[in-house]
């Protein structure tokens with residue numbers, strides 16, 4: 439991965455045009471010039487946020503994980519003094535993959551669940567029958583012992 443450059447807020451604040459649009463989100467610097475026309479939320483909002491810290495605006499929209507994944511394409515650097523992880527988005531992607539793997543495993547457990555629920559149902563049917571049979575057995579035994587005495 440290409441090494442990220444370190445910028446000052448002053449440097450970011452000079453990229454505020456349609457031909458050169460930057461902003462900061464979470465301490466990271468994004469050059470979204472080529473994304474302006476593609477942005478589903480419109481280019482106006484991005485231009486308004488350009489040159490500054492757009493973290494709150496970005497978060498208040500509640501961007502999807504897909505949107506967060508797209509951000510990496512436009513990442514050009516970090517703000518001076520940034521101490522965070524520079525690849526949190528990558529980690530999230532890995533997390534999503536793990537979730538998918540876990541999801542793939544679900545059918546096996548569903549099959550297992552189905553098997554156990556079959557036995558549960560069989561038991562639910564057999565146990566009352568057994569109780570009734572035992573009750574009848576005791577009843578007829580008692581009747582017999584009454585008639586014989």
Ligand code: HEM
Nearest residue numbers: 468478479483484487492495496499501502505508509512
């Ligand atoms: C690199 C940064 C950004 C990327 C990659 C991005 C990407 C996207 C994407 C993919 C969507 C579609 C909805 C979704 O999937 O969440 C979206 C919607 C939107 N974005 Fe962004 N966005 C970025 C930055 C911003 C910023 C800084 C603002 C505000 C200043 C903003 C405001 C909006 C708005 C208002 C919508 C429309 C939401 C709606 O219609 O419900 N975005 N963005």
